[in-house]
Amino acid sequence: MAVVEHRGTARLGKRTKELVRRLRDGDIAIIDHADLDRVSAEELIESGARVVVNVAPSHTGRYPNPAPLQLVRGGVSLIDVPGADLFDRVSDGEQLTVRGASIFRDGECLVTGRSLTVHELERALAEQQRRVTEALEEFAENTMRYLREEGKLLARGPDFPQLRTSFRDRHALVVARGPGHKRDLRIVRPYVRDYRPVLVAVDGGADAILEAGWKPDVIVGDMDSVSDRALRSGAEVVVHAYAEGHAPGEERLTRLGIPYHRVAAPGISEDVALLLAHDKGAQLIVAVGTHFNLVEFLERNRGGMSSTFVTRLKVGEILVDAKGVSQLVSRRLGLGPLVAVGAAGLAAIAAAVAASPALRNVLTDVAARLPGL
Numbered sequence: 001m002a003v004v005e006h007r008g009t010a011r012l013g014k015r016t017k018e019l020v021r022r023l024r025d026g027d028i029a030i031i032d033h034a035d036l037d038r039v040s041a042e043e044l045i046e047s048g049a050r051v052v053v054n055v056a057p058s059h060t061g062r063y064p065n066p067a068p069l070q071l072v073r074g075g076v077s078l079i080d081v082p083g084a085d086l087f088d089r090v091s092d093g094e095q096l097t098v099r100g101a102s103i104f105r106d107g108e109c110l111v112t113g114r115s116l117t118v119h120e121l122e123r124a125l126a127e128q129q130r131r132v133t134e135a136l137e138e139f140a141e142n143t144m145r146y147l148r149e150e151g152k153l154l155a156r157g158p159d160f161p162q163l164r165t166s167f168r169d170r171h172a173l174v175v176a177r178g179p180g181h182k183r184d185l186r187i188v189r190p191y192v193r194d195y196r197p198v199l200v201a202v203d204g205g206a207d208a209i210l211e212a213g214w215k216p217d218v219i220v221g222d223m224d225s226v227s228d229r230a231l232r233s234g235a236e237v238v239v240h241a242y243a244e245g246h247a248p249g250e251e252r253l254t255r256l257g258i259p260y261h262r263v264a265a266p267g268i269s270e271d272v273a274l275l276l277a278h279d280k281g282a283q284l285i286v287a288v289g290t291h292f293n294l295v296e297f298l299e300r301n302r303g304g305m306s307s308t309f310v311t312r313l314k315v316g317e318i319l320v321d322a323k324g325v326s327q328l329v330s331r332r333l334g335l336g337p338l339v340a341v342g343a344a345g346l347a348a349i350a351a352a353v354a355a356s357p358a359l360r361n362v363l364t365d366v367a368a369r370l371p372g373l
Contacts, residue, residue, distance in 0.1 A: 004099070004100070005097065005098065005099045006026075006028070006050050006051055006077070006097070006098045007095065007096070007097045007098075008026045008027050008028045008050055008051065008095070008096065008098075009024070009026070009027050009028065009093060009094070009095060009096075010027075010028050010030055010090050010091075010092065010093065010094045010095070010096045011023055011027050011028070011029055011030065011049075011092060011093075012030045012031075012086070012087055012090060012091075012092050013029070013030075013031060014031070014032045014087070016031050016033050016036075016040040016043075016044070017039070017040065017043070017177070017204065017225050018225070019031065020040070020043040020044060020046075020047045023044070023047035023048065023049045024047070024048060025048035025050075026048065026049075026050050027047070027048070027049045027050065028049070028050065028051045028052075028053065028096050028098060028103075029044060029047075029049040029051070029052045029053070030053045030055070030086050030087070030090060031052060031053070031054050031055070031056075032054070032055045032056050032087065033054055033056055033058070034056040034057055034058075034060055035057070035058070035059060035060050035062060035063075035065055035067075036054065036058045036059070036065070036067045036068055036071065037065075037067050037179075038066065038067045038070060038179040038180075039177060039178060039179055039181075040067065041067040041068070041070045041071040041074070042070070042179070042180075042182075044071060044074075044076060045070075045071060045074035045075070045076060049076060050076065050077065051076070051077045051078075051079065051098050052071065052076055052077070052078050052079070053079045053081060053086065053098075053103060053113070054078065054079070054080050054081070054082075055081055055082065055083065055084045055085075055086055055087065056080075056082060057080060057082050058078060058080050058116060059121070059124060059128075061124070061127075061128060063128065064125055064128040064129045065125070065128065066125060068116055068121050069118065069121040069122060069125055072116060072117070072118050072121060073118060077098070077115065078115070078116045079098070079101050079103075079113045079114065079115050079116070080113050080114050080116060081103075081111050081112075081113030081114075082113075084110075084111045084113070086103070086110065086111065089110060090105070090110070096110075100115060101113045101114055101115040157275055157279065157314070158263050158264065158265040158272065158275060158279075159263070159264075160238075160263060160275075160276055160279050160280070161238070161261040161262075161263070163218065163236055163238075163261070163280065164236065165198060165217045165218055165236055166198075166280075167198055167277055167280035167281050167282045168280065168281040168282075169281065169283050170196075170197060170198055170282060170283060171195045171196075171197035171198070171282065171283055171284045171285075171286065172197055172198045172200055172277035172282040172284070172285050172286070173188065173191075173192065173197040173198070173199050173200065173286045173288065174200045174201075174202065174205075174270070174273045174274055174277060174285060174286070174287050174288065174290065175199070175200070175201050175202065175205035175206075175208055175209055175216075175288040175289060176202040176203075176205045176269075176270040176273070176287075176288065176289040176290045177202070177203060177204035177205050177208060177225060177289055178270075178288075178289030178290055179289065180289065181205065181208055181288050181289030182208065182211075184288040184289060184322035185208060185209075185212045185288055185322075187322055188286065188288065188322050189212070191286065192214065197286065198217050198218070198277070198282065199214055199215070199216045199217045199218075200216070200217065200218045200219075200220060200273050200276070200277055201216040201218070201219045201220070201221075201226070201230070201235070201273075202219075202220055202221050202269050202270045202273045202289075202290075203219075203220075203221030203222065203223065203224060203225045203226045203269060204225035204226050204227075205226075205288070205289060206219045206226045206227075206230035206231070206233070206235065207226060207227050207229075207230050208289075209230075210229070210230055210233065215233050215234065215235070216230065216233060216235040217235055217236065218235055218236045218237075218238060218273075218276070219231065219235045219236070219237050219238070220238045220240060220263075220269055220272050220273040220276060221238075221239070221240055221249065221269040221272075221273075222239065222240045222247070222248050222249045222269060223237075223239060223248070223249030223252050223253060224248065224249065228256060231253070231256060231258050232256070232258065236261070237253060237258055237259070237260040237261070238260065238261045238262075238263055238272070238276065239253060239260050239261070239262050239263070240263060240265065240269045240272050241262050241263060241264040241265075242264070242265075242266065245264060247262055247264075250262070263276075267308065267310075267311070268308065270290050270308075271308055271310075271311040274287070274290075274311050274312075274315050274319065275311055275314065275315065277315075278314060278315040278318070282318065283318065284318050284320060285315060285318050285319045285320065286320050286321075286322055287319060287320070287321055287322060288322040289322075290321075
């Protein structure tokens, strides 16, 4: 969706997942995000940004990427200006004007890019779908190479610390900041109410849990996208150190004075969270926002994502995607529905008594006899 003209406040961020927290209605978001992913597209739409200016290609053609199309269909104007020096020339908070695909400041044209339209993006996506076999072959080669290097370590599993949170014979809900995670959390609300699972957050998934009105029990990750508020929520924190020993989240946790456990493992943090729940004896693992299909794996483009395959082989028999969890929700009536039914019954009795003098006389007589009985 291209705008004819729009004036708004510029907000700049090379990490889109951090920028979206600062965006307000009508803002002009300036990002540096090659192959814009679906989570970022969802959050940019929800932020109220009117225009997104990307100094990197929003879709490179590396895989069938629906995110740019999703963003434009959501009513946001997407302008690609690959290689533009806007991060050097524009300050956060400046007022800019967008005319067509050109960006102006005080009448000066800073750059002219290309406005991506729904029709163009639909055509590009269709062409990329036809090349999916090529992308799959490259993906498989990367995965096999990574498995040869890390496979034994992945199969053996990390050495997890002792936690005060008990998983034994309980369900675990693992929440990652992935495509559709907010929708999935709405789906599992009755499940959380009925089963009271251990709430395990992967980085920014902790903030999603707080927004849903709950509190995470355990936070796992490299701590690059979780807020200070979530880290201070009282959850146990497990920082993900990579296979070579580097743990980028340790410095932040130390600075905040938050105690943590350290776990060294290859792969990505959501896999560490799933393996943690499995290792600690969870009866069932329900996954929200985790990676389940080829497009999601290709979006990450991280070492073939072989750790994800191995993880799902290890925990597969107890792993359930949130989209199927409605089948798991208890059919037993909870206390809430019983209270509601009881209150409705009492209200009906009260109304009947109020409308019938004879019934009031009977109840008065019964009440007078009760002390004697």
